[in-house]
Amino acid sequence: MRYLILGTTEALDPLGRRLPVGGARLRALLAALALRGGRAASVTELAGDVYGDSPPQDAPAALQALVGRLRRIIGSDAVASTPGPGYRLVAAAEDIDLYVFERQVQDAAAHLDAGDPEKAAALLGPALALFRGPALADLSGPAGVRPEAQRLAALRQRVEADLRRGATDGLVPELTGLTTTYPYDEPFHAQLIRALRAEGRHADALAAFESARRTLANALGADPGPELAALHRELLAGPPPAPAPSPRPYAQRVRARARGR
Template sequence: MIHNMQFKVLGRIEISHGHDTSVFVKKSKTGQVLALLLARNNETVGVDTLIEELWGDRVPRSALTTLQTYVYHARKMFARSLHVPCAESLLVTRPPGYLISVPDDAVDANVFECLVKQGIAGLSAGNAELAADRLTEALTLWQGPPFAGMPVGDVLDAHVTYLHELRLSAITHHVEANKRLGRYQVLVPELRSLVAANPLNEGFHSQLIEVLHKCGRRAEALQAYQRLWRVLDAELGVAPAPEVQRLHHEVLAHGRSVRTPNPV
């Protein structure tokens, strides 16, 4: 196992060795192989799985030889560009396939996942301060779509989808933690951005309505509800969920107790 290396995959793939040497992995089939191995670091990824990722159901006759060539080029990059002394101990051949052998915390996606789980657990335990800190740290790691710019086949796509869903969960719980800490004003711009980026996510709309109401911005809270209604009607032909409608009625009535559904 090679230490003193870092792999960033939340955004463009960037690999660094020590403090002074780093490279961005270019869009290529070699990069796609590395992406899948990093998504499953320290786990042997079978040749059949790698071939499925690279070519789907259009597998060429030379698939195995070509895959071996991509592995060779990856090791060459580690040795020449990153000065890894023994690339074979980093990108390991282990039947029936290959693996990237690095500490789990060397891959930013693993750190992200760990921090999100810690934050959600902290919130469940009633420690909103810990939850906010951990989730803020996790979300800061997100520099763009996972493996940005890299070809993504069916196998890797499932992992990318998982990371996107985990990020949405992290955002939802991050908002909830800050609400419990009374940081309503800080949340308004964040929630407006989330609503703009996720117009059909009723949870984000609901959070925005509540936070605006908590800030004493009742008119804006009602406007936010009307925008949600129009979007859902135009896009799906449905009304807001009963929980969101109850929130709307509470805002109309100046209810002191304003609650939204628990984060999922």
Template sequence: MANFNLLGPVEIVVDGHVRTLGQHKLRQVLAVLALRANQIVDTDLLIQELWDERQPKNARTILHTYVYQLRKTFEQDGLCRHGEELVETRTAGYLLRAGDDDIDVFRFDRLVREGRRLLRDGDVAGAAALLRRGLDMWSGRAVADVVPGPVLHGHTVALDEQRVCALEMRIEADLELGRHRDVLPELRLLVETYPYNEGLHGQLISALGRCNRRNEALLAYQNLRHLLDEELGLAPSPQIQELQRELLSAGMLKKMAS
């Protein structure tokens, strides 16, 4: 049975051998079918993904040709067993038959859900390990070698959000495990990549504070406050403001003790 990788370039993997599809439209069709594996994907939805508002008159015929090419690809080089049909034709559209472990997106989702459960139950080390395993599956943005149409765009946005949530949980676990120095470089990069994500900013401020770099932590808070005020007319969340008060209180206590 073939495995499908979507957390990076679109790939078909059989017995450790990776196969990529040369045609962009083939990768598009495969990505949509794989993301909705074991569900009927409506023909009109696939046409919308491939051409949006610039649909050719013979769009259905062209789509059928792409599906036929996918099937031929699966058959050659042992990508599927002889006579096995991974892509089934249904009245309304097409269905990709795949197991729960055959698509990396579903394996990632399962690891994240299990990691969240372990974190909630207090198994911080176990949660960090599972979340790291899931995040290591990524090799760039989702379907990195596809210019997404309207359907895939929605999926990639959701996957990126899920990845960021997993990153926040894994960093939370690492902070609880005392790995605050280890996560600092990663957090600095993440707040540059996701400048409006207050959770990541809060983790950076917290990590700097735990490293006894109070001045840098307060500067990170001021940078966030300035960004939110200038760009959105907002103040930092109450949780982030509480972090600042804790840092200021720690500084005052240190002065009183000296």
């Protein structure tokens, strides 16, 4: 079985077929169980996740009935009763997309730190593709805040890997969109400036810095942080000089002189 909570909650059987987990309450229960990665949750915790601020009069009995419905869909052994009382999803971390995502991102970070952006990018692309929509979309409250923050951090890592391996095609429009969506995210602004500089667009990189500076000043009353400031100093120093052409080998020079060139 596989459980998908990086978007609308889904359960897939061993053949990859989607199981009919219908109804908002049922999806919320499955999401709450899968979020705990196989750890037990008390009835009180699960009731809070499923019903929020509007629990039924007898929440434990309503939750028990909901667990019964879920077992009929995903299997009677898939949800175990635990002392407390409580319940847990009988699943390993690799069966739940959130934990697969976290492991792949952790591995990618290790490759990036080791100076291997190619392997990092190869892991981060599939990891980010696990998001089918807002994380934990069926749970109300702050449950989805942490995985969404992890997604943004992984996106920054993927862009960093692309910059380091020279895969800049498409980065400028992507980062332009990201800085519009997240206007106060300095790392995205810094990556946009670096992508523009990598394309030889020195003036556009300076304009991107000025846009970031104005945004931060007008909205937050803050100056650019150390990374943006350092990039600005590098840009003011001017683009690096073009490399001098390599001298032709001696034999070519001799032939050129013989031909009168």
